[in-house]
Every structure is written in structure tokens, then in C-alpha cells.
Amino acid sequence: MGEVEPAFIQELQHRPKLCVIEAEEIPVIDLSPVTKEAVSEASSIERLVKEIGSACKEWGFFQVINHGVPLNLRENIEKASRMFFSQSVEEKRKVSRDERNAMGYYDTEHTKNVRDWKEVFDSVAKDPTLVPLTPHEHDDRLTYWTNSSPQYPPHLRSTIKKYVEETEKLSFKLMELIALSLGLEAKRFEEFFVKDQTSLFRLNYYPTCPSPHLALGVGPHKDVGALTVLAQDEVEGLEVKHNGDWIRIKLIPNSFIINLGDIVQVWSNDAYESPEHRVVVNSEKERFSYPFFLFPAQETEVKPLEELINDQNPSKYRPYKWGKFLVHRFSTNFKKREVDNIQILHYKIK
Structure with a gap:
């Protein structure tokens, strides 16, 4: 990428400040009570559930340590990612996404109508993944998203597969803890993911930027799914909006950064909120x-859980079909639009 073109320039209120706010850090949670082979005491699990609940309520973001995902898998993913993105644009575009299959490489994603300063390579966790062909409400046709297989590096596909298997296990453990923190059965969310889940894995590459005060790696947004489990290299750049300020997340080696998505916000009937976050870039170091x-199965009807609704706390959202919502978002992330993307606020009961 060269100089900053107009398509990348953020509106004035969204432009990042180059000074980092020194503020409290997001919670750090030790998952050893649920990841070690030894049986943990009930009190340890109870304490962990309280920590998760507090982090979800106060931040919607937290870091986890002693998570059980082998370090070598993360190292292999980083090596493979660097190898893939080091290729020429022409080589990378041989595995580009297209209108029918949203998986693969692209470098023109937009967030809130502004182009992101990044390149990505997307994969579905379950290959192939069944999704609606179009976001149109009365069109019931389905299609499959399938993974692209770059020739270089030759082991990329197998490396991603091994990494995703372990990250998925961690995600399910976290969803159990989140369920318990809401007073639900540990396996309450399982039914939404056991069959035909639509989960995605992404490789992000943020090149150096000549004008980091004008552009963002990813503009301010909230994640649309249930949960995001993020690993990254040593270059900081992820920021979460907390009490009106953008807080830079400080890295802990071999930790994962976790954030809640819109689906948990809806399922919890606003007990927990999906946090707004963004990615800043810099002029000196690239970032991965x-x-x-x-993500749940495409046929999932997303709505507040019955156990969390009562006369004092009525349902705050109308149901929406997850597959249609997902395909609509993917179909609108690649060009500037007259209106903003569909959001869960459109399903909010006034």
C-alpha cells in the first residue's frame, strides 16, 4: 500500500490520537481451574465464574492466561501468516474471495464506510459451511462457503486447521463460564453450535502506514458474533472504548484477548454489552x-433467552435470523454504501 488515499481517511471524530491514554487495563483471567487436568475445587470454579461475569459486565473485553492452547500452534500460525502476506499482491489475489464465496484473501474491506488499512485471509472453521445465498428475507436458497488453498506456504491449510480446533475448544469453555455467570446451565449455549456452526478464522495483516493519524487498521465497530478469541504478535494496536476513552490493550505474552459479540448481548438481554473497539496502525512496524x-448455525434465531426475561426485565430485542444477518454483513463490507450496515440496534424494541 502506498500513500493514504481518500478512501482510507477517517472522519475527524474517528481519527486516532498518537498519544496512548494511560488507564486501567482490561481484566486478566487465569483459566487454570478449567484447563488443568487435575480436578479443581468448587470454590476455584465459582471464583472464576465471578471474574468472568465482572469482566463481561464492566468491559466486555478480557485477557486469558493458562488457557490450554499449545504455544507452538500460535507460533506456527504466525510464521505461516507472515509467509502468506509476504507474497506479491498478484499471488495473494489468486485466492481472493468472490461474490459467491466470501472466504479467501482481500484488501478492500470497509468499516463504517471507510476502507481499513489492512489485508485479510478468511477461512470457515467447518469446511464447507452452509449459508444463505442472499440476505434477502424471502429468498430461501442456500450455498456453501469453502476454504481457499494457497500454494504458498504449502502447509497453511493444515496449520490453520490445527489452530482452529484448539481455539474452538477454548471458545466453548469460555461460553460455559459466561453461561454460568448469567445464572444459566453451563451447556446452555451448546445447542446453537453443535450442528452447522458458521464460525470463522481470520489472518489479519496491518502494513506500516505513512499517515497513522488519518487511517485505521479497522474502524470503530462491534463484533457481530458470539465471542472473539484473538491472538496477535508483539505489536500493540487494538483499542477498546471504555467510559468514553479509547484504551490501548497491553499485551501479555501467550495470552488471548477475548471480547463479547452482539449475539451474547442479545442472548443476555443487555446484561452484557458487545464493546466497541478499533485497531490503530503505525508508520514503523507492521502488525499481525x-x-x-x-458464530452459531446459520438457521439460528437470535433472541433474548427465555430464562433471562420476566415482567421486570422484558425482551429488549426482536428475533433475527443469524444466517441472513451474517451474509448481509459480508456482502456490504467491501464497498462504500449509502446507508450503514445492518446492526442489532435495528432489532431493538423501542
């Missing part, structure tokens, strides 16, 4: 990150 997005 590796998010796993936990």
Missing part, C-alpha cells in the same frame, strides 16, 4: 493478528 470468531 489472528481472531477466531465463534
Whole structure:
């Protein structure tokens, strides 16, 4: 990428400040009570559930340590990612996404109508993944998203597969803890993911930027899924909006950064909120990150859980079909639009 073109320039209120706010850090949670082979005491699990609940309520973001994902898998993903993105644009575009299959490489994603300063390579966790062909409400046709297989590096596909398997296990453990923190059965969310989940894994590459005060790696947004599990290299850049300020997340080696998505906000009937976040870039160092997005099956009807609704706390959202919502978002992330993307606020009951 060369100089900053107009398509990348953020509106004035969204432009990042180059000074980092020194503020409290997001919670750090030790998952050893649920990841070690030894049986943990009930009190340890109870304490962990309280920590998760507090982090979800206060931040919607937290870091986890002693998570059980082998370090060598993360190292292999980073090596493979660097190898893939080091290729020429022409080589990378041989595995580009297209209108029918949203998986693969692209470098023109937009967030809130502004182009992101990044390149990505997307994969479905379950290959192939069944999704609606179009976002149109009365069109019931389905299609499959399938993974692209770059020739270089030759082991990229197998490396991603091994990494995703372990990250998915971690996601399900976290969803159990989140369920318990809401007073639900540990396996309450399982039914939405056991069959035909639509989860995605992404390789992100943020090149150096000549004008980091004008552009963003990813503009301010909230994640649309249930949960995001993020690993990254040593270059900081992820920021979360907390009490009106953008807080830079400080890295802990071999930790994962976790954030709630819109689906948990809806399921919890606003007990927990999906946090707004963004990615800043810099002029000196490129940055790599590796998010796993936990998404339910395409036929899932997303709505507040019955156990969390009562006369004092009525349902705050109308139901929406997850597959249609997902395909609509993917179909509108690649060009500037007259209106903003569909959001869960459109399903909010006034």
C-alpha cells in the first residue's frame, strides 16, 4: 500500500490520537481451574465464574492466561501468516474471495464506510459451511462457503486447521463460564453450535502506514458474533472504548484477548454489552493478528433467552435470523454504501 488515499481517511471524530491514554487495563483471567487436568475445587470454579461475569459486565473485553492452547500452534500460525502476506499482491489475489464465496484473501474491506488499512485471509472453521445465498428475507436458497488453498506456504491449510480446533475448544469453555455467570446451565449455549456452526478464522495483516493519524487498521465497530478469541504478535494496536476513552490493550505474552459479540448481548438481554473497539496502525512496524470468531448455525434465531426475561426485565430485542444477518454483513463490507450496515440496534424494541 502506498500513500493514504481518500478512501482510507477517517472522519475527524474517528481519527486516532498518537498519544496512548494511560488507564486501567482490561481484566486478566487465569483459566487454570478449567484447563488443568487435575480436578479443581468448587470454590476455584465459582471464583472464576465471578471474574468472568465482572469482566463481561464492566468491559466486555478480557485477557486469558493458562488457557490450554499449545504455544507452538500460535507460533506456527504466525510464521505461516507472515509467509502468506509476504507474497506479491498478484499471488495473494489468486485466492481472493468472490461474490459467491466470501472466504479467501482481500484488501478492500470497509468499516463504517471507510476502507481499513489492512489485508485479510478468511477461512470457515467447518469446511464447507452452509449459508444463505442472499440476505434477502424471502429468498430461501442456500450455498456453501469453502476454504481457499494457497500454494504458498504449502502447509497453511493444515496449520490453520490445527489452530482452529484448539481455539474452538477454548471458545466453548469460555461460553460455559459466561453461561454460568448469567445464572444459566453451563451447556446452555451448546445447542446453537453443535450442528452447522458458521464460525470463522481470520489472518489479519496491518502494513506500516505513512499517515497513522488519518487511517485505521479497522474502524470503530462491534463484533457481530458470539465471542472473539484473538491472538496477535508483539505489536500493540487494538483499542477498546471504555467510559468514553479509547484504551490501548497491553499485551501479555501467550495470552488471548477475548471480547463479547452482539449475539451474547442479545442472548443476555443487555446484561452484557458487545464493546466497541478499533485497531490503530503505525508508520514503523507492521502488525499481525489472528481472531477466531465463534458464530452459531446459520438457521439460528437470535433472541433474548427465555430464562433471562420476566415482567421486570422484558425482551429488549426482536428475533433475527443469524444466517441472513451474517451474509448481509459480508456482502456490504467491501464497498462504500449509502446507508450503514445492518446492526442489532435495528432489532431493538423501542
